Amino acid sequence: MKKTILAVLAAGMLAIPSIVSAATPYVSASAGLGFISNHEETLLFSTTSNETSYDAGPAFNGAFGLQAGIFRLEAALGYQTNSADESTNNTSRATMLTYMANACLDIPIESESVKPYLLLGLGGATITLERTNGDEDDDSAMSVQVGAGLGIKASEQVTVDVGYRYFTAFDLFTNDITSHQVLIGARYAF
Numbered sequence: 318m319k320k321t322i323l324a325v326l327a328a329g330m331l332a333i334p335s336i337v338s339a340a341t342p343y344v345s346a347s348a349g350l351g352f353i354s355n356h357e358e359t360l361l362f363s364t365t366s367n368e369t370s371y372d373a374g375p376a377f378n379g380a381f382g383l384q385a386g387i388f389r390l391e392a393a394l395g396y397q398t399n400s401a402d403e404s405t406n407n408t409s410r411a412t413m414l415t416y417m418a419n420a421c422l423d424i425p426i427e428s429e430s431v432k433p434y435l436l437l438g439l440g441g442a443t444i445t446l447e448r449t450n451g452d453e454d455d456d457s458a459m460s461v462q463v464g465a466g467l468g469i470k471a472s473e474q475v476t477v478d479v480g481y482r483y484f485t486a487f488d489l490f491t492n493d494i495t496s497h498q499v500l501i502g503a504r505y506a507f
Contacts (some may be wrong), residue, residue, distance in 0.1 A: 339385055340383035340384060340385040341383070341384045341385075341506050341507065342381070342382070342383055342384075342506070342507045343381075343382050343383075343384060343389075343504050343505060343506040343507065344379070344380070344381055344382075344504070344505050345378075345379065345380045345382065345391070345478065345502055345503065345504040345505070346377075346378070346379045346380075346502050346503065347377070347378045347379075347478060347480070347500040347501060347502025347503075348375065348376065348377050348378075348500065348501065348502060349375075349376050349498060349499045349500035349501055349502075350373045350374070350375070350376060350498070350499050351373065351374055351375070351376030351397035351399065351413075351496050351497070351498045352371070352373050352399075352496065352497045352498075353371040353374075353397075353399045353411055353413075353494065353495070353496050354494075354495040354496070354497070355368055355369065355370045355371075356368070356369050356371075356411070356494055367408075369401050369403070369408045369411075370401070370402045370403045371399040371400065371401055371402055371411060372399060372400045372401075372402045373399070374397060374398045374399035374400065375397070375398060376395065376396070376397040376496075376498045376500065377395065377396045377397070378393055378394070378395040378396075378498075378500060378502070379393065379394050379395075380392060380393035380394070380419065382419075382421075384423075384506065387422060387423045387424070387425055388420070388421070388422060388423075389419075389420070389421035389422075389423065389434075390418070390419070390420055390421075391418070391419045391421070392416075392417075392418055392419075393415075393416070393417045393418075393419050393438065393440075394414075394415065394416055394417075395413070395414070395415035395416075395417065396412075396413070396414055396415075397412070397413045397415075397496060397498070398410060398411070398412045398413070399411050399412075407448045407449040407450060408446050408447070408448060408449075409447050409448060409449045410446075410447040411444060411445070411446055411447075411494075412444070412445045412447070413442055413443070413444050413486070413494075413496065414442065414443045415440065415441070415442045415460060415462075415484065415486075416440050416441050416442075417438040417439065417440035417441075417460070417462060418438060418439055418440055419436055419437065419438035419462075420436070420437050420438070421434050421435065421436045422434060422435045422436075423468065429470065430469065430470045431467055431468070431469050431470070432467070432468045432470075433465070433466070433467055433468075434465065434466055434467070434468055434480075435463075435464070435465050436462070436463065436464035436465065436466070436480070436482065437461075437462075437463055438461065438462040438463075438464075439459075439460075439461055440459075440460055441457060441458065441459055441460055441486075442457065442458060442460040442484075442486040442494075443455060443456070443457045444456055444457075444458075444486060444494055458486045458487050458488050459486070459487050460484060460485060460486040460487065461484075461485055461487075462482050462483060462484040462485070463482070463483050464480055464481055464482035464483065465480065465481055466478060466479055466480025466481060466500075467479050467480070468504070471503070474505055474506050474507075475503055475504070475505055475506075476503065476504040476506070477501070477502075477503055478500070478501070478502045478503060478504055479500070479501050480499075480500050480501075481497070481498065481499055481500075482497070482498040482500065483495070483496075483497055484496040484497075484498065
């Protein structure tokens with residue numbers, strides 16, 4: 318059994334250079350709206366918690382990736398900022414900087430001009446909470462995102478991308494922070 322697993326791993330490692338050499342590089346950029354779900358901040362050494370609700374805010378994402386057939390791998394950076402709508406802990410704004418590794422699957426359908434896709438990303442996030450008194454609290458954590466969308470071929474090299482992403486950063490300020498993003502952008506293949 319161990320020999321079989323090692324043989325499969327070795328074959329996979331040897332195949333990586335040929336897959337990468339056959340891949341098409343691309344860059345992408347997108348913008349849209351981000352919605353942070355109500356965030357409950359539990360105070361350390363206390364049973365008290367504070368809750369903040371947020372207004373919708375701008376969200377931006379950029380990525381560099383490689384596409385091989387129906388698969389895409391990309392390194393992505395994201396930014397989102399949301400003003401607090403109502404807060405019991407004097408939070409005025411939340412800002413998220415995300416750094417993710419995404420895997421995308423372009424679902425094969427008959428249409429050559431429209432391709433639906435699924436996305437799964439793993440990485441990290443740094444969240445900064447600005448307080449009304451001018452103080453800032455920031456924390457970093459592991460994060461995951463899932464998404465879906467449509468790629469609409471505009472030309473041989475340009476694809477318009479319309480999508481949705483659900484994002485969670487774990488254990489920030491002792492509770493998870495979640496966000497929903499609706500984005501529109503473009504991918505340029507070299």
